[in-house]
Amino acid sequence: MIKIKGLTKRFRNILALNDLNLExxxxxxxxxxGPNGAGKTTTIRIIAGxxxxxxxxxxxxxVDVVKHPRQARDVVGFLPDTxxxxxxxxxxxxxxxxxxxxxxxxxxxxxxxxxxxxxxxTDAMRDYFIESLSHGMRQRVGLAKTLLxxxxxxxxxxxxxxxxxxxxxEFRELLKTMRDAGKTxxxxxxxxxxxxxxCDSIGIIERGVLLQYGTVKEVMQKVQQRRVVHIEIDGxxxxxxxxxxxxxxxxxxxxxxMGNLIPATCxxxxxxxxxxxxxxxxxxxxxxxxxEAAIDLEQVYMRVTETAKAGSREMVEDA
Amino acid sequence: xxxxxxxxxxxVALRARRTRLVALxxxxxxxxxxxxxxxxxxxxxxxAQSTRSMVxxxxxxxxxxxxxxxxxxxxxAIVSERENNSYDLLYASRLRPWEIVVxxxxxxxxxxxxxxxxxxxVFASGFFLGAVSPEETTRIYLVCTIxxxxxxxxxxxxxxxxKSSYSALLRTYLLVLLVGVGxxxxxxLLGKSQFWVPxxxxxxxxxxxSAVSSILIPxxxxxxxxxxxxxxxxxxYFAGAGSLILLSVILWDAYAEKGPPVxxxxxxxxxxxxxxxxxxxxxxxxxxxNRRKKFLANWMNPVYARELRSRAFGGGIWIFRGAYxxxxxxxxxxxxxxxxxTGFSPxxxxxxxVGFQIGLILMLVxxxxxxxxxxxxxxxxxxxxxxxxxxxxxxxxxxxxVAMVFVSFLVVGSVPLWIVIVYMQMNSTEELLIVVAIxxxxxxxxxxxxxLSSAWLQRTAAADAAAYGLLFALVIATLLPWLQPEKFxxxxxxxxLGLNPFVSAxxxxxxDPLSLTPVLxxxxxxxxxxxxxxxxxxxxxxxxxxxxxxx
Numbered sequence: 001m002i003k004i005k006g007l008t009k010r011f012r013n014i015l016a017l018n019d020l021n022l023e024x025x026x027x028x029x030x031x032x033x034g035p036n037g038a039g040k041t042t043t044i045r046i047i048a049g050x051x052x053x054x055x056x057x058x059x060x061x062x063v064d065v066v067k068h069p070r071q072a073r074d075v076v077g078f079l080p081d082t083x084x085x086x087x088x089x090x091x092x093x094x095x096x097x098x099x100x101x102x103x104x105x106x107x108x109x110x111x112x113x114x115x116x117x118x119x120x121x122t123d124a125m126r127d128y129f130i131e132s133l134s135h136g137m138r139q140r141v142g143l144a145k146t147l148l149x150x151x152x153x154x155x156x157x158x159x160x161x162x163x164x165x166x167x168x169x170e171f172r173e174l175l176k177t178m179r180d181a182g183k184t185x186x187x188x189x190x191x192x193x194x195x196x197x198x199c200d201s202i203g204i205i206e207r208g209v210l211l212q213y214g215t216v217k218e219v220m221q222k223v224q225q226r227r228v229v230h231i232e233i234d235g236x237x238x239x240x241x242x243x244x245x246x247x248x249x250x251x252x253x254x255x256x257x258m259g260n261l262i263p264a265t266c267x268x269x270x271x272x273x274x275x276x277x278x279x280x281x282x283x284x285x286x287x288x289x290x291x292e293a294a295i296d297l298e299q300v301y302m303r304v305t306e307t308a309k310a311g312s313r314e315m316v317e318d319a
Numbered sequence: 320x321x322x323x324x325x326x327x328x329x330x331v332a333l334r335a336r337r338t339r340l341v342a343l344x345x346x347x348x349x350x351x352x353x354x355x356x357x358x359x360x361x362x363x364x365x366x367a368q369s370t371r372s373m374v375x376x377x378x379x380x381x382x383x384x385x386x387x388x389x390x391x392x393x394x395x396a397i398v399s400e401r402e403n404n405s406y407d408l409l410y411a412s413r414l415r416p417w418e419i420v421v422x423x424x425x426x427x428x429x430x431x432x433x434x435x436x437x438x439x440x441v442f443a444s445g446f447f448l449g450a451v452s453p454e455e456t457t458r459i460y461l462v463c464t465i466x467x468x469x470x471x472x473x474x475x476x477x478x479x480x481x482k483s484s485y486s487a488l489l490r491t492y493l494l495v496l497l498v499g500v501g502x503x504x505x506x507x508l509l510g511k512s513q514f515w516v517p518x519x520x521x522x523x524x525x526x527x528x529s530a531v532s533s534i535l536i537p538x539x540x541x542x543x544x545x546x547x548x549x550x551x552x553x554x555x556y557f558a559g560a561g562s563l564i565l566l567s568v569i570l571w572d573a574y575a576e577k578g579p580p581v582x583x584x585x586x587x588x589x590x591x592x593x594x595x596x597x598x599x600x601x602x603x604x605x606x607x608x609n610r611r612k613k614f615l616a617n618w619m620n621p622v623y624a625r626e627l628r629s630r631a632f633g634g635g636i637w638i639f640r641g642a643y644x645x646x647x648x649x650x651x652x653x654x655x656x657x658x659x660x661t662g663f664s665p666x667x668x669x670x671x672x673v674g675f676q677i678g679l680i681l682m683l684v685x686x687x688x689x690x691x692x693x694x695x696x697x698x699x700x701x702x703x704x705x706x707x708x709x710x711x712x713x714x715x716x717x718x719x720x721v722a723m724v725f726v727s728f729l730v731v732g733s734v735p736l737w738i739v740i741v742y743m744q745m746n747s748t749e750e751l752l753i754v755v756a757i758x759x760x761x762x763x764x765x766x767x768x769x770x771l772s773s774a775w776l777q778r779t780a781a782a783d784a785a786a787y788g789l790l791f792a793l794v795i796a797t798l799l800p801w802l803q804p805e806k807f808x809x810x811x812x813x814x815x816l817g818l819n820p821f822v823s824a825x826x827x828x829x830x831d832p833l834s835l836t837p838v839l840x841x842x843x844x845x846x847x848x849x850x851x852x853x854x855x856x857x858x859x860x861x862x863x864x865x866x867x868x869x870x
Contacts, residue, residue, distance in 0.1 A: 050868055050869065051868055051869050052869065069868045073707075078702070078706055082699060083700075086625065086700065087483060087629060087698075089628060097615070097628075100617075100621035101704070101707035105617055106616060109614060113614075
């Protein structure tokens, strides 16, 4: 659905994006992560056809956004991180205006406004003046506006900024509903746990360079250089730990036993871990359970961007 | 603390490109005045007289600049802090309310004083030729200083109570024009009536233009047989007292933490009977803001409809209030004319009514479109517009159309004057049609000037100031060559005069005073239509560029 090839953007002597390559399939939620000034918004604005790249290609649903930005706008819905509202307009009037601005015929527009209001849970706010709404409600109305012309791709730049926990959870559910409706979403956010739960794939960008890209599990595995395993023993854990040291020193390093728990770290595939459990069982140790201590997305992010300094950008040397 | 705020305000303002551009434009205008009006007579007294005209032109330019620029910098001073959510940050700091207000005021005042200081070289040349005395110079600078303070406070007062920078600018410009130019209207109407003379002269003195004229033009103050306080002294008292009152009100509001009124969540009305009843009540809603509206029709320009709903009829009724004020003024003028209270000839009455109409247009129309594009930027709506299918022409024509609807409301208010003209059979149908054509072309020119400024500038305040500046240049600059006619070719002077809507329209209804001049209205219509088309094309091209993907 979205293909980005060699995308580069320079703002005078600032390199905002550097040779970005990305591919996102239909009906996926792609989480776009990075520190402030990393290039997330620049990427999203290029895909939306609002910004011209210095080099590279970006296609959305087969439309080249660089060559045909106006055509791309028909298939793209963009919700910026901060968006304005017209004062003195009611919610439905605001949506009606944007529906007309997208040239949706009146006959279709009337049910469409109701549809997006229901979808975003703002139907009760229909007759409210838009400037009187809370931040969370405005965000929902913004999303409703983005959905009006039924775009195939939704670009949401920090959509949960400033929302309370309940609104965030509801918004997350809304994203899943969009995905289930067959839409492709790019969501940039700083709130990583929420991305981990909804995203099919993620990309971590820093200083305009895409550092990691893939499904959440793939990225975690790539980042997690050594896997941490805990094995609980019913019985003499000290002896079991000592026995386990004889399994394979190259593949599994056993740590200091804590109570009934044997911590171990390993490199390599799942076979190493299952082999270690089998090794203990064969030596008559009662293995209660074995689990891998997975790192979360926040730790992944911290590891990948540990060299990042918020807001810093690479300077392009003058040619 | 206070100095930190002033420093910040000045730093931000002085870094802005528009400040440098305005200062450059002002200096260029001063250079042009000096270049064209510099006396070429060797006789010292004649040279001094010519230089005095030059100083007068320059002082009027300076006052006009203060009147144009003061609202642009002061009207948004507090309301823009609210819009940027930085007002609460200021309040949460250790700054006291008076420090915030005085800090803002000083920043505005210093900005305006920059232009006063830039004028020193011209005064130096005036001294050189003996055109102005040190005493007169002191008085002029005193008037300029108090004007900067007074009108700066006007802007701050409105800014503290306004909901948006757009409405703050609009209200401030209207108030500034009312106080700056309004006091002259009774003088024009009743200046020849012996009974009214002392009053209208005292009222006229409340305008800063009267104050500087009183200093530089001998015989400006009337000889009434008794000692009369000069206009500039009266003005200083008025502006000084007004400044103190305004400062007190602003401080009161700041300490009481009185903000703008919050919009009421009014209910929509479907019941036809209730809607009819509302129409019969004040303000006699022609288009009721609470009536449930229909979805936009396919043929309708969405920008036009949105502007109508959100700005005029989406809750605010200022347009109706404006129309009622116009109607009231118009009826007063009508009664005065019909009753012949003024003792004027029909020609003067006709000229006054036409002047009133054009003055109304020039005062009220520019801000209607000057925020057209800049407001979209300020509200952060430009990305949404760019993403939609709205093109530059649709955007601009929508804004233009809605402004024309507003203008039509205001023009309807002046219908009584036209009734008088027709009733008194003052003019032929042809003359009336020509005057109407001049009015329409002036409206279109004022609207397209606003759109042009809005398309090129970043902020509504700057666009408003630029639009007013351009139109005032059209009205005032076209008269300047007549101060020293020998310096300019006759054909050039008349061509320039043809641009002036007042002169062109007055010549049609009252040709006597201008009988020696060629007919101006044709050239006026051609030039103003051509300028309007040119402004619209340039604005469309600019908006087309804005709507394209950014580089």
